[in-house]
Amino acid sequence: MFDKTLAELAGGLAAGDFSSLELTESCLSRIKSQDAAYNSFITVTEELALGQARAADSLRAAGKAGMFTGLPLAHKDIFCTQGVRTSCASRMLDNFIAPYDATLVRKFNEAGAVTLGKTNMDEFAMGSSNESSFYGPSRNPWDTDRVPGGSSGGSAAAIAARLVPAATGTDTGGSIRQPAALCGITGLKPTYGRVSRYGMIAFASSLDQAGPMARTAEDAALMLKVMAGFDPMDSTCVEQDVPDYSASLNDSLEGLRIGLPKEYFADNLNPAIAEQVQNAVREFEKLGATVKEISLPNTALAVPAYYIIAPAEASTNLSRFDGVRYGYRCDNPVDLEDLYKRSRGEGFGDEVKRRIMVGTYALSAGYYDAYYRKAQQARRLIQQDFIQALSEVDVIMGPTTPQPAFRIGEKTSDPVQMYMEDIYTLALNLAGLPGMSVPCGQVQGLPVGLQIIGNYFAEAKLLNVAHRFQQATDWHTQAPASIKG
Amino acid sequence: MEWETVIGLEIHVQLATKTKIFSGSSTAFGAEPNTQASAVDLALPGTLPVFNENALRMAVMFGLAIDAEIGKRSVFERKNYFYPDLPKGYQTTQLAEPVVGRGHVDIELADGRTQRVRIHHAHLEEDAGKSLHEDFHGMTGIDLNRAGTPLIEIVTEPDMRTAEQAVAFARKLHSLVTSLGICDGNMAEGSLRFDVNVSVRPKGTETLGTRTETKNLNSFRFMEEAIELEVERQIEVIEGGGEIRQETRLYNGDTKVARAMRSKEEANDYRYFPCPDLLPIVIDDAYIEAVRASLPILPAQWKATFIEQYGLSDYDASVLSSNNVQAAYFDQVARRCGDGKLAANWVMGELARLLNQHDTDIKASPVSAEQLGGLLERIKDDTISGNIAKKVFEAMWLDGGTADEIIEAKGLKQVTDSGAIEGIVDQVIASSDKQVEQYKAAEPDKRGKMLGFFMGQVMKASGGKANPGAVTGILKQKLDALCD
Structure with a gap:
């Protein structure tokens, strides 16, 4: 049962092959017996899950089951879940029990989903390796000495290890796509504004976007249908109809125009990964697509622009964690300043502090024009690159990451090297465009991700392209050798 | 410096x-x-x-x-x-x-x-x-x-x-x-x-x-x-x-x-x-x-109206237009009594005095614009004098009622009957020898100023109800007759 996709499990529940309670118990038992090796969960919500599973079974017995009723999944620990610790993988929120559900969580609950728990992540989603978690790093099931990527590393590891069929993630600069690539699963970052951010703890508000992580594009389509849509509680959420993403999965790719940005195949890229990506592209040609080289000339601006804008927003988003109303408070503060300094000094980890300092600096009087304003200008140039390119091609393809999963500890001493992990992913967040990562090969036994980028609100097209690829290939069905039945 | x-x-x-x-x-x-x-x-x-x-x-x-x-x-x-x-x-x-x-x-x-x-x-x-x-x-x-x-x-x-x-x-x-x-x-x-x-x-x-x-x-x-x-x-x-x-x-x-x-x-x-x-x-x-169409009448508009329509001074119009409730109140009083200047004097005078004395504001005034307008109307038509009106107003403030009801109940209606006024004038002249002599001795163009004493006496004797206009005319006529 653990090797089934959401779509297969939905079929089994509908056919009465097993109940949601049986399915949930099986997942919980796998998490309990195996997650010590992956550390992919921060909190397992056994009671909640069993209750939801029973309710789902009753609903099904009453003939009121929907597509998602009784399907188990996990939420990244960045989403507020009522009555459950929502830590953001930070000491700052280790004691924080959310008093409300994020809109995305509520939507899954209303659809009848079963919440197995909250997955590990980089602290406040700041990182590309899951090593900044207060709860220790999550490990890559393909090689537990390696990182699963980040920040949604726990979600990716749990799916790759077949502990859960699917999980939610968030992507600010690649935090869904990069761990999906490193763990050999499928992840989608939707268009900015497609999914509500209400109840999702903010890292960089203008870049953050929640999305589905699963084994297949077909499952991602099922999840996105639940997640997407307007939310009056989020002013940046776009009021636009949500299509039936599953309906167009099998559309023909005949005549699909694929662009390959030459900048994404330059020096930084591991040649073995380049080869796998090229192989994938040839697969699309067999499916009737046409391929051409394109240029995204401002690609080099993405990393510097991102590492101004994201920390700038983060530096003020994280001001609310001050030890006054909730979260970590230092012992015996002598005065207000001491309360602030020690609560924040002790509550936040190094990477979070680094970004708060960078962001504070970038917004400071006298530096704002040189950094923040310039970065916003670069952001517009990057966006224009994509708009121009997407007027000539339907989708853009390239590698998700320049390297496969690296070893735990390998890049922690050099933040800039860590930041370069995201060179192919974070431009999309700056542009607000949707992107996917799907498994497209392996390098030395480690998965490689193909990134597929589409136009605004073209999630259905991305899922269609990814699904047809997965119909023609079997990279997405391959499991790490380490996992046990 | x-x-x-x-x-x-x-x-x-x-x-x-x-x-x-x-x-x-x-x-x-x-x-x-x-x-x-x-x-x-x-x-x-x-x-x-x-x-x-x-x-x-x-x-x-x-x-x-x-x-x-x-x-x-x-x-x-x-x-x-x-x-x-x-x-x-x-x-x-x-x-x-x-x-x-x-x-x-x-x-x-x-x-x-x-x-x-x-x-x-x-x-x-x-x-x-x-x-x-x-x-x-x-x-x-x-x-x-x-x-x-x-x-x-x-x-x-x-x-x-x-x-x-x-x-x-x-x-x-x-x-x-x-x-x-x-x-x-x-x-x-x-x-x-x-x-x-x-x-x-x-x-x-x-x-x-x-x-x-x-x-x-x-x-x-x-x-x-x-x-x-x-x-x-x-x-x-x-x-x-x-x-x-x-x-x-x-x-x-x-x-x-x-x-x-x-x-x-x-x-x-x-x-x-x-x-x-x-x-x-x-x-x-x-x-x-x-939004513009939804704006209420603003102080500047009230002020312009008050100057144009009621002939108020710039200062009075400013004071009265300073808040909407007061402006609307004044406007209603003025329309009811048909005399903007009289209305302004009362709203800024007696009414303001009592509001201040009772530490309240015009929103909570016990006397409505309709009541006050009705009272001023009775000044305009000579039913009562301004002084009597102040008494009526105080009664109105304390016990309510319309001006007409209070005037009737307290018998404050002004005496305009010239026969009755003449009687009082005669009495006053008869009992004021010294002042009559002074009046007669004065240059004719100074005599007007000396009428005040006699006016006061007559009004006092009438309990304030004598119509001041009628009293002035009769007094002048009778005193001037003595000078000839």
């Missing part, structure tokens, strides 16, 4: 919306601490702001009322600083692109001149919570009920030169925002709070002196006192060879003492930047015109 004072104001006006600017919590004053603070107001992780469109409408109303440019695109920014009653660690406000641009407010000075105060801009923002330092031994309590109450902050140009002008402006602004219905005007509850920027310079020079800002003055009197005290202090410092430091000051209206709070060097770098959680507010002409 002679010094000139330069004053500019920043005014925080709490908008009278039912709910907060970025959340659905109530804005009502006086609830138990933290009972009107939602997840958004507490800045719980993951919460997001949603802008209250009503706050925008009110800000645009204000902008139109001061003839300002309306920002068709305005942008919320974050002003970052740490304080326990600022839950997010930043205030959401506007800086580079405010909703209201340049405008102006005209104030009337005591000498009858009008002065224009330019408004630099007005922007939307959220109020902070309150820190409660009493009641918690060695600790501070935080009440977030006020956090997120919508404000407009109005910033003037440094166009005022005396405390008196600043207070006149403040009163005018108070009258404007209450007339618009966008603020309840309750200064004691902090609905309207003034920050005053004060500097001095040698008279005749152009360069502005270093200014200080005295924050959070919540009464006109405190504002006047604070300005006068600060001007005195600055002149003393400069004349003593010192320099004014740019600083923020606090004035305690109870102890009449001001102190420095923080200097410019200690000031925060607020690191303003556009709030990524809120989209720019974009409005079009149709929106602006719809």
